[in-house]
Amino acid sequence: MSDFQKVAKVSDIAEGEVQSFFINAEAIAVCRVEGNFYAFKDECTHQSFTLSDGDLDGERIICCYHGAEFNVKTGEVLCLPAVEPLEVYPVRIDGDDILIKLD
Amino acid sequence: MAIVFDGTRESYVEGLSEFLGSGRNTLPEWVTDLRREAISGFGNTGFPMLSDEEWRFTNLDVLRRTSFSIVGNGISDVSEKTVDSYGFSGLSCVRLVFVNGRFASPPSDELRDEEGVIATSLSKAACEYSDLVRNHLARYADYEKDPFISLNTSYFEDGVFIYVPDGVVFEKPVHVLYISTDEGQPMFVNPRNLIVVGQSSGAKVVEHYVSTSQNVYFSNVVTEVVCGENANLEHYRLEFESQKAFNFSTLRVNQRKNSNIASHSVLCGGALVRNNIHPVLAGEGCNSDIYGLFMSEGRQHMDNFMRVEHASPHCDSRQFYNGVLDGRSKGVFHGRIMVHEGAEKTDAKQTNRNLLLSDMAQIDTKPQLEIYNDDVKCTHGATIGQMDEEALFYLCSRGIPMRKAKIIMLRAFTNETLENMSISSIRDALEDSVMQWFERRLENGSGR
Ligand code: FES
Numbered sequence: 001m002s003d004f005q006k007v008a009k010v011s012d013i014a015e016g017e018v019q020s021f022f023i024n025a026e027a028i029a030v031c032r033v034e035g036n037f038y039a040f041k042d043e044c045t046h047q048s049f050t051l052s053d054g055d056l057d058g059e060r061i062i063c064c065y066h067g068a069e070f071n072v073k074t075g076e077v078l079c080l081p082a083v084e085p086l087e088v089y090p091v092r093i094d095g096d097d098i099l100i101k102l103d
Numbered sequence: 104m105a106i107v108f109d110g111t112r113e114s115y116v117e118g119l120s121e122f123l124g125s126g127r128n129t130l131p132e133w134v135t136d137l138r139r140e141a142i143s144g145f146g147n148t149g150f151p152m153l154s155d156e157e158w159r160f161t162n163l164d165v166l167r168r169t170s171f172s173i174v175g176n177g178i179s180d181v182s183e184k185t186v187d188s189y190g191f192s193g194l195s196c197v198r199l200v201f202v203n204g205r206f207a208s209p210p211s212d213e214l215r216d217e218e219g220v221i222a223t224s225l226s227k228a229a230c231e232y233s234d235l236v237r238n239h240l241a242r243y244a245d246y247e248k249d250p251f252i253s254l255n256t257s258y259f260e261d262g263v264f265i266y267v268p269d270g271v272v273f274e275k276p277v278h279v280l281y282i283s284t285d286e287g288q289p290m291f292v293n294p295r296n297l298i299v300v301g302q303s304s305g306a307k308v309v310e311h312y313v314s315t316s317q318n319v320y321f322s323n324v325v326t327e328v329v330c331g332e333n334a335n336l337e338h339y340r341l342e343f344e345s346q347k348a349f350n351f352s353t354l355r356v357n358q359r360k361n362s363n364i365a366s367h368s369v370l371c372g373g374a375l376v377r378n379n380i381h382p383v384l385a386g387e388g389c390n391s392d393i394y395g396l397f398m399s400e401g402r403q404h405m406d407n408f409m410r411v412e413h414a415s416p417h418c419d420s421r422q423f424y425n426g427v428l429d430g431r432s433k434g435v436f437h438g439r440i441m442v443h444e445g446a447e448k449t450d451a452k453q454t455n456r457n458l459l460l461s462d463m464a465q466i467d468t469k470p471q472l473e474i475y476n477d478d479v480k481c482t483h484g485a486t487i488g489q490m491d492e493e494a495l496f497y498l499c500s501r502g503i504p505m506r507k508a509k510i511i512m513l514r515a516f517t518n519e520t521l522e523n524m525s526i527s528s529i530r531d532a533l534e535d536s537v538m539q540w541f542e543r544r545l546e547n548g549s550g551r
Binding site: 020022024025026027042043047048049050087102103 | 153159160161162164165168169319346347349374375402404431
């Protein structure tokens with residue numbers, strides 16, 4: 001699984017929006033911040049709830065279940081109760097396709 | 104025509120009328136009534152959420168948002184040669200084959216012997232031995248509260264039926280092979296098995312799940328077992344399915360007085376796997392041994408859920424469950440021993456040991472005791488660790504190369520569960536496939 005794979009279309013995601021997709025059983029969240037696309041595992045590292053149910057505030061995703069916050073670009077934890085960083089994936093745009101790389 | 108489910112609760116509920124009218128429901132009318140009751144159970148529950156305590160480590164959003172279909176006629180072109188390739192060398196057995204959840208008559212060896220032992224498909228048995236099947240089918244697995252049992256009861260097409268009458272010890276293992284093929288779209292298959300072992304009888308049943316290609320599908324298995332007084336059953340569940348499959352299974356065992364069961368699970372395939380084992384030690388003096396080994400790599404998620412219910416006095420249970428996790432895979436062990444009020448002199452033990460081969464693999468383990476009686480002996484324990492550096496150093500200091508030393512260590516770890524299998528050809532084949540799996544991991548640089 002070392003290649004880039006298509007996860008969504010550029011036109012699927014509006015500015016400031018986050019959406020969830022699946023590659024096999026893996027839930028992937030993709031968001032658009034100031035024209036750039038970021039992809040991360042759509043599972044909060046606190047208790048595995050779906051992160052894309054929460055709100056995106058700039059580069060910050062806020063888990064709506066217990067309030068953990070992460071940077072969508074780096075995966076860094078910005079607010080408890082999560083302590084483990086979020087897995088983020090490299091993104092490449094190819095025409096209208098958003099490709100990501102799962103290692 | 105395919106019956107399509109878009110992942111929503113409504114699609115599964117509404118799909119039942121299409122299923123019943125499609126000619127796939129080849130079972131008698133009383134089963135249709137069961138199906139209707141079961142689907143209303145699913146209508147009430149839907150798929151579990153993370154907020155359900157029993158599912159708190161397994162996010163099922165993927166199931167809620169993936170479409171699956173009931174497709175094909177089940178007799179896809181699986182050649183006899185392919186079927187033979189899943190056999191175990193040197194094993195003399197009765198073999199029954201199911202393709203995409205439906206019975207494949209040849210190459211199966213159906214059995215109705217002079218002692219009264221029956222091994223056939225459940226759909227045939229429900230017509231031919233209606234009373235026998237009716238006495239047991241859906242009597243133990245809770246199709247009203249458990250959503251996966253509800254779905255299976257609603258949509259099963261076939262599975263194995265094994266019956267061993269009182270006083271007969273059937274020595275030959277019954278090898279039940281479930282093959283999934285690529286039907287061009289994600290399939291939804293619901294194998295349903297019923298195993299009835301009479302009083303003072305014995306049997307060995309091997310459920311073996313494989314795929315001919317790496318495709319996505321949703322396999323939802325339910326097996327009900329009735330173990331009569333003084334009966335002995337050895338049950339195997341070998342899961343080697345597609346690495347993209349969603350595999351859910353439930354083994355529900357009802358044990359009567361002085362019966363013994365040994366359950367062996369080996370899980371290797373699947374993207375999202377949930378293995379439920381639920382024996383109820385209903386009669387006095389029962390013994391239940393549960394052995395499990397799961398091995399995950401990449402991004403596999405394997406959730407093992409045990410519930411051992413001691414409902415009568417003087418019963419013993421043992422759980423030994425080992426996990427080996429690599430890559431970014433995630434494992435869950437959720438083991439509950441429940442001792443009911445009247446179950447004095449219960450002796451229950453549960454052990455879960457996990458070996459992490461990579462920094463990114465993760466395991467959540469949650470042993471639990473729920474005891475309503477004072478006169479019992481119950482222990483539980485869980486460990487999580489890496490390969491023991493000191494032991495590796497010791498082996499290397501004796502001239503054993505590091506790679507070989509790791510293999511020796513892993514073999515010792517996995518054999519803690521595999522060595523309890525009494526069918527040596529299966530045990531040997533599994534030891535080999537475990538070693539091949541590990542060698543591949545070592546080649547990829549894992550096995551720290
Ligand atoms: S699950 Fe996200 S903060 Fe708890």
